Amino acid sequence: xxxxxxxxxxxxxxxxxxxxxxxxxxxxxxxxxxxxxxxxxxxxxxxxxxxxxxxxxxxxxxxxxxxxxxxxxxxxxxxxxxxxxxxxxxxxxxxxxxxxxxxxxxxxxxxxxxxxxxxxxxxxxxxxxxxxxxxxxxxxxxxxxxxxxxxxxxxxxxxxxxxxxxxxxxxxxxxxxxxxxxxxxxxxxxxxxxxxxxxxxxxxxxxxxxxxxxxxxxxxxxxxxxxxxxxxxxxxxxxxxxxxxxxxxxxxxxxxxxxxxxxxxxxxxxxxxxxxxxxxxxxxxxxxxxxxxxxxxxxxxxxxxxxxxxxxxxxxxxxxxxxxxxxxxxxxxxxxxxxxxxxxxxxxxxxxxxxxxxxxxxxxxxxxxxxxxxxxxxxxxxxxxxxxxxxxxxxxxxxxxxxxxxxxxxxxxxxxxxxxxxxxxxxxxxxxxxxxxxxxxxxxxxxxxxxxxxxxxxxxxxxxxxxxxxxxxxxxxxxxxxxxxxxxxxxxxxxxxxxxxxxxxxxxxxxxxxxxxxxxxxxxxxxxxxxxxxxxxxxxxxxxxxxxxxxxxxxxxxxxxxxxxxxxxxxxxxxxxxxxxxxxxxxxxxxxxxxxxxxxxxxxxxxxxxxxxxxxxxxxxxxxxxxxxxxxxxxxxxxxxxxxxxxxxxxxxxxxxxxxxxxxxxxxxxxxxxxxxxxxxxxxxxxxxxxxxxxxxxxxxxxxxxxxxxxxxxxxxxxxxxxxxxxxxxxxxxxxxxxxxxxxxxxxxxxxxxxxxxxxxxxxxxxxxxxxxxxxxxxxxxxxxxxxxxxxxxxxx
Amino acid sequence: xxxxxxxxxxxxxxxxxxxxxxxxxxxxxxxxxxxxxxxxxxxxxxxxxxxxxxxxxxxxxxxxxxxxxxxxxxxxxxxxxxxxxxxxxxxxxxxxxxxxxxxxxxxxxxxxxxxxxxxxxxxxxxxxxxxxxxxxxxxxxxxxxxxxxxxxxxxxxxxxx
Numbered sequence: 029x030x031x032x033x034x035x036x037x038x039x040x041x042x043x044x045x046x047x048x049x050x051x052x053x054x055x056x057x058x059x060x061x062x063x064x065x066x067x068x069x070x071x072x073x074x075x076x077x078x079x080x081x082x083x084x085x086x087x088x089x090x091x092x093x094x095x096x097x098x099x100x101x102x103x104x105x106x107x108x109x110x111x112x113x114x115x116x117x118x119x120x121x122x123x124x125x126x127x128x129x130x131x132x133x134x135x136x137x138x139x140x141x142x143x144x145x146x147x148x149x150x151x152x153x154x155x156x157x158x159x160x161x162x163x164x165x166x167x168x169x170x171x172x173x174x175x176x177x178x179x180x181x182x183x184x185x186x187x188x189x190x191x192x193x194x195x196x197x198x199x200x201x202x203x204x205x206x207x208x209x210x211x212x213x214x215x216x217x218x219x220x221x222x223x224x225x226x227x228x229x230x231x232x233x234x235x236x237x238x239x240x241x242x243x244x245x246x247x248x249x250x251x252x253x254x255x256x257x258x259x260x261x262x263x264x265x266x267x268x269x270x271x272x273x274x275x276x277x278x279x280x281x282x283x284x285x286x287x288x289x290x291x292x293x294x295x296x297x298x299x300x301x302x303x304x305x306x307x308x309x310x311x312x313x314x315x316x317x318x319x320x321x322x323x324x325x326x327x328x329x330x331x332x333x334x335x336x337x338x339x340x341x342x343x344x345x346x347x348x349x350x351x352x353x354x355x356x357x358x359x360x361x362x363x364x365x366x367x368x369x370x371x372x373x374x375x376x377x378x379x380x381x382x383x384x385x386x387x388x389x390x391x392x393x394x395x396x397x398x399x400x401x402x403x404x405x406x407x408x409x410x411x412x413x414x415x416x417x418x419x420x421x422x423x424x425x426x427x428x429x430x431x432x433x434x435x436x437x438x439x440x441x442x443x444x445x446x447x448x449x450x451x452x453x454x455x456x457x458x459x460x461x462x463x464x465x466x467x468x469x470x471x472x473x474x475x476x477x478x479x480x481x482x483x484x485x486x487x488x489x490x491x492x493x494x495x496x497x498x499x500x501x502x503x504x505x506x507x508x509x510x511x512x513x514x515x516x517x518x519x520x521x522x523x524x525x526x527x528x529x530x531x532x533x534x535x536x537x538x539x540x541x542x543x544x545x546x547x548x549x550x551x552x553x554x555x556x557x558x559x560x561x562x563x564x565x566x567x568x569x570x571x572x573x574x575x576x577x578x579x580x581x582x583x584x585x586x587x588x589x590x591x592x593x594x595x596x597x598x599x600x601x602x603x604x605x606x607x608x609x610x611x612x613x614x615x616x617x618x619x620x621x622x623x624x625x626x627x628x629x630x631x632x633x634x635x636x637x638x639x640x641x642x643x644x645x646x647x648x649x650x651x652x653x654x655x656x657x658x659x660x661x662x663x664x665x666x667x668x669x670x671x672x673x674x675x676x677x678x679x680x681x682x683x684x685x686x687x688x689x690x691x692x693x694x695x696x697x698x699x700x701x702x703x704x705x706x707x708x709x710x711x712x713x714x715x716x717x718x719x720x721x722x723x724x725x726x727x728x729x730x731x732x733x734x735x736x737x738x739x740x741x742x743x744x745x746x747x748x749x750x751x752x753x754x755x756x757x758x759x760x761x762x763x764x765x766x767x768x769x770x771x772x773x774x775x776x777x778x779x780x781x782x783x784x785x786x787x788x789x790x791x792x793x794x795x796x797x798x799x800x801x802x803x804x805x806x807x808x809x810x811x812x813x814x815x816x817x818x819x820x821x822x823x824x825x
Numbered sequence: 826x827x828x829x830x831x832x833x834x835x836x837x838x839x840x841x842x843x844x845x846x847x848x849x850x851x852x853x854x855x856x857x858x859x860x861x862x863x864x865x866x867x868x869x870x871x872x873x874x875x876x877x878x879x880x881x882x883x884x885x886x887x888x889x890x891x892x893x894x895x896x897x898x899x900x901x902x903x904x905x906x907x908x909x910x911x912x913x914x915x916x917x918x919x920x921x922x923x924x925x926x927x928x929x930x931x932x933x934x935x936x937x938x939x940x941x942x943x944x945x946x947x948x949x950x951x952x953x954x955x956x957x958x959x960x961x962x963x964x965x966x967x968x969x970x971x972x973x974x975x976x977x978x979x980x981x982x983x984x985x986x
Contacts, residue, residue, distance in 0.1 A: 054920045058919070058920045059920070061927075061928025062916045062928070062935065063904065063908075063916070064902065064903035064904050064932045065904070065907075066928055068862075068929065070862075070865075071862040236963060237929075237963060238865070238867045238875055238927070238930050239865070239927070239929045240867075287929075289928075290929060292963065321869060322867070322868045322869055322870070543926075544926030546926075713922075717965060717966075720969070721926065721966045722966075723966060724966035747868070755957075755959070755960075755967075756953075756960070756967040756971065757954050757957075759968070762968055
């Protein structure tokens with residue numbers, strides 16, 4: 029099932045003796061985290077550091093009539109109490125739009141609300157004190173008078189003429205609309221034997237990173253420099269935005285990102301309270317620390333999903349899918365998030381629906397509306413779970429209608445593995461996917477036929493088990509097409525600098541970041557393999573705008589594919605530079621020499637000629653002994669960005685096996701399978717664990733996670749006791765398999781794997797639940813699949 | 826303001842004396858007063874397990890206990906059990922199995938895992954999952970953690986080379 033490509037260059041660079049590529053090796057520096065000796069932002073303390081607590085609006089929509097701060101300012105330890113208007117003297121507002129999302133509009137947003145609050149949880153004042161406890165005490169003595177305004181909460185009525193417009197200057201509550209029409213949709217439906225329609229409902233949920241968002245901002249007035257310690261996925265983006273809105277040059281802002289307690293897209297945005305913290309540091313000329321508490325996290329970390337999507341599929345009796353049509357509606361809160369905007373998810377839904385299948389007939393509308401709830405934006409697998417659940421739900425409904433097996437209908441409609449390159453109905457270009465190979469492998473791994481037999485036997489005993497299948501495509505390795513073309517200063521290229529130190533060890537600086545995926549490991553594996561240096565002698569530095577090349581960071585499954593290729597190319601140059609010097613020292617030629625196990629050796633017989641440590645000693649301390657004209661360069665830098673394809677699509681398929689109790693509505697997950705194709709696999713264990721972690725995030729969305737708002741825009745379950753997340757007891761073991769189709773855009777051939785698990789998990793579970801529900805003749809197209817939803821569908825409550 | 830209270834306790838074998846406000850929780854005391862930042866704060870209301878520590882031999886959520894309640898107690902944190910070597914094999918199994926990604930849950934997860942293995946030397950996967958059911962991990966999906974604990978149990982009981 030593995031497809032290989034003939035690229036001799038790749039073979040020489042990566043398939044070397046002692047190569048780490050394709051090997052499971054432990055990640056460097058895990059001991060630090062396991063011994064409690066990491067350095068998360070919440071651990072950081074600086075001299076003169078103050079703590080900020082934000083007073084937040086209890087109303088979803090209200091006018092701020094007045095803020096009384098005098099009592100709070102008198103309290104012990106209080107350094108300042110700052111309103112939005114006062115803070116606006118040091119930081120400018122922003123508007124979250126991008127020019128390539130045509131028609132996208134939003135209103136100016138301030139670091140702290142000025143005159144009006146637009147969601148429950150928006151900050152209205154900052155209280156800065158010597159300790160957090162003192163700041164919290166003082167916050168209770170800040171008096172804010174509000175005049176409550178009508179809260180727009182239901183996205184279904186947000187565009188009604190009777191509904192108040194949240195931002196009068198925008199004219200209406202429509203942030204963005206995209207319409208797409210390809211092929212001959214009406215004709216295709218007319219020629220279909222069956223047409224099935226359903227409305228798919230997705231709960232609003234959020235990331236629940238275990239470490240809440242946190243930032244320490246340190247404005248040094250004497251240096252005129254701001255250092256921001258933040259657990260961000262995109263340090264250079266933060267640098268750019270902070271400088272822009274504080275009136276600084278980028279060279280005056282340094283962003284340092286040490287250990288990060290979970291991100292998943294939550295920490296790739298710029299939040300108002302983080303901007304306020306930067307500004308407060310500048311205003312107060314001292315370090316200021318903000319750490320969100322859990323309630324604040326639920327009320328201000330971006331939410332995601334919250335879509336209602338009507339879907340329609342036409343199918344022939346032989347299983348041929350004739351057309352897809354969707355009408356998607358999503359509510360994003362009062363502002364489009366900055367700087368990536370809140371239109372990307374709906375845009376992705378339009379892009380991805382129907383993506384795995386042959387039919388070219390596809391019509392879509394997506395509307396994005398404002399509402400008085402917390403902001404919504406990109407979270408792991410942006411748009412993919414929506415598109416996958418709608419597509420795969422429709423395919424299963426069609427199969428059910430024509431009494432065809434779910435695997436069979438997919439076999440008949442998935443794009444053939446030899447049909448590439450080709451494009452999706454929404455115009456996405458696919459380089460090379462492997463839907464049929466992955467499906468075949470999945471069917472074999474799960475022993476599909478045996479499972480069907482077991483299901484039938486158990487059903488006779490009134491035990492209701494279900495099998496759900498979901499094929500998916502995943503956007504990875506994004507080029508400038510994602511953000512850069514729309515005017516955002518978010519780099520799509522990454523850079524890596526590699527150098528040999530004076531003892532022959534290697535230091536590698538990369539612009540991708542680490543949040544636990546294994547960026548450090550994959551960089552060290554690639555560099556070590558290309559250079560012939562053991563991994564324990566490669567040190568990777570990341571997460572510091574002063575000390576890494578410029579680049580995008582880690583998001584949208586880009587670290588391995590883009591940052592990894594930059595590491596490969598930089599290491600190749602350094603290797604050549606090392607061999608040039610070695611040849612001069614050894615009176616040989618570079619082509620006769622190789623580097624293996626930290627030493628320069630003869631190509632012919634592998635005999636060691638000189639240790640790298642000895643070569644480094646000569647280069648750095650005895651250059652006088654080198655032949656004339658030789659200037660060693662034991663450092664090299666390379667950058668990389670994909671140019672041919674806007675995105676490197678990956679593909680895969682998931683299956684869920686579960687048991688449903690029709691009396692209680694409980695779903696027990698028994699097993700989950702994933703087969704995916706992320707191209708070259710650098711570290712199989714890390715890829716598998718990305719997939720598993722992603723799946724479990726998708727399972728959370730499928731079964732548990734939902735931000736429950738009441739009709740007045742109050743988030744009613746903003747804590748971890750009421751907002752349920754997947755815990756170890758409910759999660760199944762997950763088997764992961766791979767098909768390998770490297771991308772030819774890079775020598776490394778790696779595509780991303782970060783979103784694949786999340787993309788298809790909920791679709792597989794929903795399809796499995798509906799499969800289990802077959803004897804009851806009811807269909808559910810809503811997640812999370814809580815006992816209440818299931819019992820309601822069964823007519824039992 | 827309420828007066829501070831004098832407490833004395835043993836933390837990772839060292840005697841600690843401090844004057845603390847009655848409202849100070851134990852997690853904040855460990856992190857902010859003793860700078861033992863390996864104990865993490867995730868939810869601040871006893872759900873996520875990131876602040877799990879050992880007090881007089883039992884694991885507890887340090888965010889749900891006040892520092893003054895720890896007077897005269899013997900506390901062990903992740904720093905202590907790491908330095909003593911008590912969980913070196915467990916940590917090694919976590920490393921080999923990549924049973925952590927961001928690492929924020931890991932100190933609490935290791936404390937909970939060690940507690941299980943002390944109580945029940947050969948737990949099955951179901952028991953492991955049950956014992957960890959109060960420790961939230963957003964990154965791994967738990968399987969690697971269960972694997973690492975299972976293999977440690979096997980090694981400790983000699984059922985695995």
